[in-house]
Amino acid sequence: MQKSDSLKVDSASLIDLKAELFRKQEEFRAQKLQSQNSGFIKGKHTISTKKSNLSSKKNAGVSQRAKKDYEEKEEEENVFERSRKALENKTKLYEQIARGSGISGK
Template sequence: MDRRKKPLDVAASSLVDLKAELFRKQEEFKKEKLLKDAGFPAKPKTSNKKPSIWSKQNAGVKNRSEKDIEQKTEEDQTLDKSRKKLEEKAKLYEKMTKGDFPGEQN
């Protein structure tokens, strides 16, 4: 969609909140400027922000990853065991195709 064709729907309360925040920031800037002109150092800003939702890890993620690692190692062991059995079968089949039957007595 083209933004020029359709204006954004904004609630009046949102505009009032935005204007109030803008006014608050302007007043804060004026106070800092007056203090700076008077020779007082500006106080360091303290951050009262809440931690973001991305900084917190979901519950149980660590346990699940440990289980996944254990499962992966078990699968690898099973795969190796299966590969060895198949290689043994392949060798046995090769012997059988050459006419050398290991299980039979002549």
């Protein structure tokens, strides 16, 4: 660049530039607010076609897996409860045998 090609920038031109930028930003905001329901801005579709990030995407089958895990946990608790009752009955039986009163009911 030569000295004659340089641009002169003064405070008035900077203020004009900032005012124009602000005006364009306000126009964009107004268009965005008007088009939120329609999904379009000046003929362009505004709904993002970008791939969503992994944290906002739900994995397929998560709720089914959670339901299956819950059912398995309930089944394990039921098995545990039945085992506990069977052991309590055995304990009572052994206590009767240890006292020498024999086995009653069989």
